[in-house]
Amino acid sequence: MRLRVAGVIVLLYAQPVSRIVRLTLDDVIRDGDTVLLRLGESPSPIPEPVADLLEHIAHRDNMNTATNPASRWLFPGRRAGQPFRPDHLSALLNEIGIPAVAARGAAIRQQLLDMPAAVVADVLGYHHKTATRLRNETGGTWSRYAPGDHGRSPAGWTPRGTGDS
Template sequence: MPLEVRVAAALVRLYALPLTRIVELTDDHIRRDQGHTYLTVNQHPFVLPPKLARLIDDQLQYSPRHSNAAGCRYLLPGYSPGRPRNPLGLADTLRHHGLPARAARNTAMMDALVDLPPMVMADLLGIHPKTAERWATLAGGNWSEYLAARRAAPQG
C-alpha cells in the first residue's frame, strides 16, 4: 500500500480528520521534542504514535520537495508544484485500496465522542458544536452528568 495512503488513512482513523484538512497539512504542523512527535491541528497538538510519526517522517522525506508560497512542504503534495493533493482524488485513492474515508472518519468521530465531550471534539476538529452534539447523540454518549458536575464544581 502506498505510503501516502497509509498516512492519510491513519490520520482519518485515529483522529477523525477530514481529507480536506489532511491535504492542507504541512511540515509546519509537525513538531518534535525529546521522544515525541506532535501534529498540530486547529492549534491543538496531538501526540503521534511512534509508528505514525515514522510514516509521516518517511512521507515528508520521500515526497516531492516543492514548497508552497509560505515555504512549507505539504505532507501530501499535489501534482502541481506548491499545491496540496486534491481531497477528492485522495478519497478515490483510499477507496481504491479498500479504505472508505467517510465511513472511517464517522467511526473515529463516534469512538472519540464516547470519551470526550462534544465541545472538546468540536474545538479539536473545527466542527460546529451542534454538529458534535448530534454525533455524540448518535454515539450514545450522554454528557449531561459531566456538564452538571462541571457547573456544581467550585471554581478556583
C-alpha cells in the same frame, strides 16, 4: 507511504480528506521524542508506531519537479504551490480499502463515546455544535461535562470550612 499516512489520519483523528491535504509541514510538531499533529486548538499526540509513518515527510511525493522543490504541503500536489487533490486522495484510499467518508464518521463517533464532545471538538478541530450533535446521535454519555479550567475556583468563591464562622 502517502496513503498510509493519510489513512491513519482519517482513522485515528476523524479528519476529512479535504482537511488532510491542507496540512503543512508546520502542522507536524516534534517535541523531543514526542510527535504532535496540529488539527485543532491544541496539537494531538501521535502514538509511536504512527509517528514512524510520519517519516514520510522527508520522502514526500511530487517534490522533485521544478514546480515543488520547496513545497510546505504535507501532501504536495503536481501543480505548483497546490496540495494533493482531495478527490484523488479519497479515491486512492478507497482503492486500498479505506472508505474515507465512512471511516471518518466511525472514527469521530468512537472518539465521542470515549471523550466529552467539547474535548473532541477542540482537539480534532470540529465545531462544538457538530461534535455535540454527533455525540447525541451516537448515544454518548458526556452530556453534563463542563469544559474549561477546573483547577481554579470561580471569582468570589471560597471553599467551605475556610471562612470565619
